Amino acid sequence: MANCFSFFFTRLKKPFLLILFFLVQFSVWGQTVEVSGLVVDKEGNGLQGASVFEKGNAQKGVVTGQGGQFAIEVSKKPVVLVFSYTGYAEAEETISAGEGAPVTIVLEKKEGNLEEIIVIGYGTAKRKDFSGAVSSVQLENSPIALLPNSNPLEVLKGNVPGLSIGIANSAGDQPSMLIRGENSIKGDNNPLIVLDGVIFQGSLNDINPNDIAAVDVLKDAVSASVYGSRSANGVIAITTKRGRRGKPTINLNASYGMQHWLKQPVMMSGAEWIQSVNDRNKYTAGSIDWMKPGELENYNKGKEIDWLKAITRQGTIENYQASVSGASDNVNYYLSSSYNNNKGIITGDEFNRISVLSKVNAKITKWLEIGVDGAYNKLNYSGISANVSAAQLMSPYGVLYRDSLGHLEKYPYTQSLISPLWGVQDGTTDNLDIRQNFRLNSYAVVSIPWVKGLSYRLNYSVNADKNRSGAFNYESYYVAEGAGLDRYKPTVINGFLANANGNQRNESIFSYVVDNILNYKNSFGSHNFDVTAVATRDFLRSESVNVIGSDFSANGNSLLGIWGLHKAKVQRNDLVVSQRANIGYLARLNYNFADRYMFNASIRRDGASVFGDDIKWGNFAAVGVAWRLSAEDFMSHIAFLDDLKLKLSWGQNGNQGIKPYGTLATVVNGPSGGFRYEFSNTSNILYGLAQQALGNSQLGWEKTAAWNLGIESAWFQRRLRFDLNVYQSKTTDQLFVREIPIMTGFGSINASMGEVDNKGLELSLSTVNIQHKSFNWSTSFNYYLNRSKLVRLYGTDNDGDGKEDDDIANGLFIGRSLGAIYGYEQIGIVQESDRDYIQLNGAAPGDPKYNDIDGVPGISVNDRKILGYTKENFSMGMGNTFTYKNFELYAFVAGIFGGNDFYLKPNTAAYLTRSNRFNDNATYKPYWTSSNPGTTYPSATYSADTRFLGLQARSFVRLQDLTLSYNFRQPWVQQMQISNLRVYFAGKNLAVLTKWEGGDPELGNAVRDNTIPVPATYSFGVSATF
Known part of the structure; x- marks a missing residue:
């Protein structure tokens, strides 16, 4: 146990030294009369960590301790004390001059409150x-x-x-x-x-x-x-x-977690791999003479390599956070700093972040309030991850290390396929990816003194990013294929200096937002008005300098790597500048009458620089109405009904989903598309400029018109609450990059056309199942269903059937959902007895057998059909929270149901071209042979695209989140001046129930994808409030 604590606090030492540097400690001392008592919820549970302070003097405050106890020194009696606790409604209590007994204050939760x-x-x-x-x-x-x-x-x-x-x-x-x-x-x-x-x-x-x-x-x-x-x-x-409000509060939080691969693929064993290679290439059963020397050596030693294990490690995730916050009647502040470090489960997958935030706002006068928020973040993604796909292709007898010192062998087969770890952490490459963000938000609010309810607010926000990324391949990366170790000698490696190359990109992004907001809020009897007018502008400019260098033979070395690109023989520098701007004007009215009838409406006019000169501006309006039936007299007799509201809304919004200059024609040069010229028969090719895409000055907004119908309700003192919404939307003028006939001399044009409709249903339900002084149980549940449909596309009818054409190449089908999967329906495996099918289609026994659906003998492109959709049918989530005395347990289960994808990739896995010797996932061992005709997998010699056999549903149920915490409320905690001390366990993605045979069903990634797997995470932490 001592070793565990030593390890834990060793991990904490450096991050907390960084974090504590930013903390500021405050103290305010009062005097004279003492008031004591308890702060509890309505069930009588003490609220530890609640703020208690004297009204008008928030600095004179305390935080409740164990069981909600407090004792505060006040300057005089009578006095008004203010009690607050996060998630609960603030309360005030007047303590009279003659009152000396302890007081008990009951706070009510704000959750589900009508005033939320x-x-x-x-x-x-x-x-x-x-x-x-x-x-x-x-x-x-x-x-x-x-x-x-x-x-x-x-x-x-x-x-x-x-x-x-x-x-x-x-x-x-x-x-x-x-x-x-x-x-x-x-x-x-x-x-x-x-x-x-x-x-x-x-x-x-x-x-x-x-x-x-x-x-x-x-x-x-x-x-x-x-x-x-x-x-x-x-x-x-x-x-x-x-x-x-109250005395300054210091919060410290630290957690350390471990990650592992939840569902690691099982690869073929050495013996299974040998048999599959012999079957693929029709070698003599049991032969191994085709193995390379390194493989034969390992085979004779009985040494097999688990390549997935070789690229996998135990991941770690660390989070350290410190903050200091507080407020008086006129000043509110929050300062924080954090450090996050994550080493993923695949070697080389790493990320860390340093964050600092400072928020201060002050009420200068009765009519002026100002605030400034400043933040700095540094994110480091540097590093190269091991190749997950390559690891699944490796020979189980391949060579991982070329010597006993742990030096990697680049070619485990001695040819062709590179080790999945090559270039990851062996010094043959450099990789840099560091991003820095600076953010400043400021505002000023002026309450117009001579007009009740009228205020003006100015927001000014600046965001700046400084990103530096790049990569470098040293000459040592370019080791030749072969078996001899002479390939790794420095004299041989230096011969690849001409191959050494790298690139570096320095990017600066600057943006700002200015909002001018005029608001009028007032009530006249039962009429309540909230009127807002806004004028806003935002701007973004991106500038990147790209430097590329190759061939360091003349320099004699590449020791400086990514920082020495200026020493390369071949250099290229690019400067890319982009900017965009938006202007908007808004008017909005929120009105309610007697808290029964609500009306909300807005109109906005926007201008965007990315669109053509003739169509830069768009108008967007919305209107909504609501009726609180529960406030009507005819509903007052239903005692168990707390709230019932019907709501209906309609509106139109926009999307400017194109990059700057998307309306302009583009010009290219060089091998990527410029015209080729040869002068004086020298065979020296030079490249001129060529126009690549047509401009389109009529390119405009995607517009989405949508309506929503909903009902909100609360029952049984708000212990049962639900919110149900149904919606439908229509998005027109879809933004496309449209390919055009080559005879025009251009490749593409940006265009606005097409329509997509969405409709769906959302349900959220929350219940308080048990509410007791020592035990509470609450549940939240949500359900979501969405259906999309492609209504219109390009408007073409090239086949003359009177119907608009589908875009089969891009999987877009009129009248169908987005995400359609189109192809041949596989109905089995061709058997030796299927002579007619074999003769008609040129198939062989062991090939996949397809369904002939067009009525014409033989399989053709006309036999393809929609096999399914990648989009799920619906999704659900359910969370349960249990509290027992000082323990709290939270568990959340989520799932999607329906939706398909391929767990096999085309021409991969069991169906690789059979001239190779790649390994296979163990799923595919029972491939077809004449002696094993009943299997579902084609023969080892089949090499065409048979991924359609691998179409599966991605339905799953996942234990997504789990937390268990314990709050220390013992007297020793209070004696250490700690108002709240908690230890906890938190887990993510702990278990998945699914029939999906690929990677993770939510990612929908196929076997052999070079996709980093979803990790299961187990984290332990401690938090303290002072």
Whole structure:
């Protein structure tokens, strides 16, 4: 045990030295009269860590200890004390002059409260007053915040119906995100990210997950339309933490976790591999004379290599966080620093991040408030990962090391295929990928003194990225094929100096956002108005310098590697500059009458520089209505009904899913497409300029029109709550890169055409199953279904059948869902008795047998059909939280159902060209032979594309998240001036139930894909609050 603690704190030492450098400690001392008591919830459970302070003097405050006990010195009586706790409604209590007995304060949870505040863009609203579809997730003090996530939005995975988040498999990976399906066929489908009320133009990995307090997902048009030109794919609004009124609070959190491969493929053994090679090449059974010398040596020694084990390691993930926060009546501050380090389970897969955040806002006068947020992030992705695909192709008798000193052999077969570890950590290559982000958000709010409810807010946000990446292959990388070790001698290696090469890219990205927001909020009797006008502008400029160098023979060495490209004989430098700008104007009205009838409407006009001169501007409107039936007199007799609201909304949003200059014609030169010239019969080819693509000044907005119908309800003192939404959207003027006939002299043109429809259903349900002083159990459940349909495409009818043509080459079919899988239906294996099929199709026994569906004898392209769809039919997620005394257990199970993909790749796995000797996955051992005709796999000699046999459903159920924590509430904790001390375990992707035979069913990756596997993670941590 001592060794365990020694190891743990050794890992903590350096990160905390870095983190504690940024901490500022504050202390404020009071005097005289003492007030004591308890702060509890309505079940009587003590709330440890609640803030207690004197109203009007937030610095004179304390934090409750064990069981919610507190004692505070106040200057005089009577006094008003303020009590607050995250997730609970703030309470005030007046302590009279003659009162001396301890007081008990009961706080009520805000969760599900009618006054819950949601972020709706350029402001906030009460959930009860809004007609849109918004899902909110509170992370602060939530068990899901304990999960070891590198990406800030991974924590939402499966918790928000309508939001699809891909799985993160590599270190520092940034998963894909979709809200309510794919609206765009070829354009951008990513939702807009808004950070603390301002459009965020950086990378999600620039946001520290530990700094996030809450996330609101805006899914329908009336919620997202205020962002107009970028909101067609929905909006994710992130709110970071703030200080709480009372004495300064210091939080420390540290966790260390281990990762491993949850489902590692099983490869053929040496004996099975020998048999398969003999069968593939029709060699004599049992022969081994085709082996290379190194293989024969290992075979004779009985030495087999597990190549997947050779490239795999135990991954680690470390997270260290420290913050100091607090607030007075006029100043609020939050300072944090964190260090994250992740070594993935595949050798060479690494990521680390340093993050610093400082937030300060102050109320200068009664009418002026200002705030400044500054952040710095440094992300390091440097390194090369081992090749997972190559590891599955290697001979089990191949040569891993060429000597006893552990030097790698580049060619385990002595030819052709390179070791999956070559260039990873052997000094033959360099790899650099470092990204730095600087972010500054500032704002000022002026409350107009002479007009009640009128305010002006100015937001100014700046984001700057400095990225440096590159790679270098030394001469030692280019070892010749063969068996002799002379190939590795320095004198021989130096002969490859002409092959040494590298590149380096230095990129700078600068962006800013300016928002001018005028807001008027007031009530006249039962009429409540919230009117907002916005003028906004954002700008982004990207500049990259690319340097490429090769051939270091003249220099005599390449010792400087990536930093010595200027010494290369052949050099090329490129400068790429790109910029874009947007301007927008918005007017919005939120109105409710008597908290019963709600009306929300907005109109926005946007201009985008990326579009043609004639079509830069777009108008986007939205309107929504809601009716709170539970506030009507005729519903008052239903005692167990707490809230019931019907809502309906419609709106149109835009998507500018093209890159800058996409409307302009492009010109290329050089071998990539320029005209070739030869002068004076010297065979010296020179390249001129050539126009590659046509311009299109009429290229404009993708527009998505959508409606949403929903119902929100709460019952039995809000112990049962559900939110049901059905929606339908139509996205027109799809943005395509359209290929055009070669006789025009051009290759392609950007075009707007086509339509995609989406419709779906979302359900979220939460229940409080047991509520007891020492034991509580609550459940959350969500269900999500989406159906997409391609309605129109290019408008062509080349075959003259009166129907619009499909785009078979790109898998696009009119009237069908996106993600269609098109090909031949395999119905079995050709047997020796299938003489007619063999003669008609030129097949051989052991080949795949296809279904002839067109009525014409023989298999042709007309026998292809849609075999399935990659999109799932529906998805579900369910979380359960149990608390017993000081323990808390949270378990979340997620799954997708339906959806297909290939677990075999074309011409790979069991179906590689049989002149090679690659290894196979053990799944494919029972291939067809004349003595084993009943198998489902073709013969070893078959070499064509038979992936369609590998079409499988990707349905799965995953134990996605699991946390178990213990809060120490013993007296010794309080004596150490610790207000909250917790130890915890957190696990991710711990188990998967599926019939999928490929890699991970959620990734849909096939066997032999060079895809880093999804790891299972086990993390242990401790957090303390002072």
